[in-house]
Amino acid sequence: MYSADKPRIDELTAEERAIYATLKPDRLPQHVAIIMDGNGRWAGHRSLKRFLGHQQGANSVQLVTETASRIGLPWLTLYAFSLENNLRRPRAEVNFLMRLLKTYLESNLQRMMDNNVRMRYIGRTHELPAEVQEKMRWVEETTARNTGTTLTLALNYGGRSELVDAFRGLAAEIKHGKIVADHITEEDIHRHLYTAKMPDPDLLIRTSGEQRISNFLLWQIAYTEIFVTERYWPDFRGIHLLEAIADFQRRERRYGAIGEDGGEVEEDPEQIGIAAS
Ligand code: FPP
Numbered sequence: 001m002y003s004a005d006k007p008r009i010d011e012l013t014a015e016e017r018a019i020y021a022t023l024k025p026d027r028l029p030q031h032v033a034i035i036m037d038g039n040g041r042w043a044g045h046r047s048l049k050r051f052l053g054h055q056q057g058a059n060s061v062q063l064v065t066e067t068a069s070r071i072g073l074p075w076l077t078l079y080a081f082s083l084e085n086n087l088r089r090p091r092a093e094v095n096f097l098m099r100l101l102k103t104y105l106e107s108n109l110q111r112m113m114d115n116n117v118r119m120r121y122i123g124r125t126h127e128l129p130a131e132v133q134e135k136m137r138w139v140e141e142t143t144a145r146n147t148g149t150t151l152t153l154a155l156n157y158g159g160r161s162e163l164v165d166a167f168r169g170l171a172a173e174i175k176h177g178k179i180v181a182d183h184i185t186e187e188d189i190h191r192h193l194y195t196a197k198m199p200d201p202d203l204l205i206r207t208s209g210e211q212r213i214s215n216f217l218l219w220q221i222a223y224t225e226i227f228v229t230e231r232y233w234p235d236f237r238g239i240h241l242l243e244a245i246a247d248f249q250r251r252e253r254r255y256g257a258i259g260e261d262g263g264e265v266e267e268d269p270e271q272i273g274i275a276a277s
Pocket of ligand 1: 041100
C-alpha cells in the first residue's frame, strides 16, 4: 500500500510536538477524512459576512494539510464542496466558493510542493466551471510525483451520487460481459468508487458540533471512528488534528468482533439456556 514519507516532527510547533509525543507512532491512522463545517457561524459570531468565514476556512485547509504532512499521514480527505452546496446555496455564494478554490490552488501550489503533498479530487468535478477544472488539473499534474500526504478534496461530491456512478460502472461491465450480476462482490463495488485506490478512512472528524454524516463517503466509513468537535472549521488547526488522533488512539476498534472487556465466551453454545421472555 502507498505510504507517506517519514515524519518531519522538527517542523511541528512546540504545542503540536507535545501532543505528538503522547501518540503511538505505530497506531497512527492511515486516512483521516474531515467534514469542514461552521464557516458561516464563525463569521456570524463576529458580525462578519459569510464569505470571510470561507476565506478563513481555506487558510485552515492549508495549515491542517501541512501538519498532516509533517506527521507523515498518508491520506487526508476534505469535504470542500458538496453536490447539495452546489444546488441549494445562493448562486453568489457558490460563485465565491469557486473563485476561492481557484485562488487557493494558485496561491498554495508552491506550499504543496514544499510539503511534498500530492493533490487529488473526488466528486462530479466535470460539472464545475471550466476555469476551475483547468486549475485543478494543473495542480494535480504538478503534484502527481510528490510522495508525502495525498490531499483529496471532495468537490461537487455526494456519497449517494458516488454510489450511483459506481453502480452505473458495474452495469456497464455486466452489459459487456466482464462480470456476472450474481457474482458481484464488495470488492467490485469498491473498484468503481471514486476512492478505489485509497484505503477507507480510519477517522472521520466533523467540526462545529453537528452529529451527522451529510452524505460523505457513505460506503467507505462503515468501520470509521467518528470524532465531533464544537470548534468551527476556521478555528481548526494542526494541533486539533493531533488531539483528534490522540482520542482515536484511546479507542478500541472491533470491526464487529468482541472487545477486550467483553466477558467470557461460552465454550459449548448448545449448553446455553435461553429464558422465555
Ligand atoms: C461549511 O461552512 C463549509 C463549506 C461550505 C465547505 C468548506 C469550504 C471551505 C473550507 C472553503 C474553501 C475550501 C477550499 C479547499 C479552498 P458552512 O457555510 O456550511 O457553515 P455554517 O454551517 O456555519 O453556515
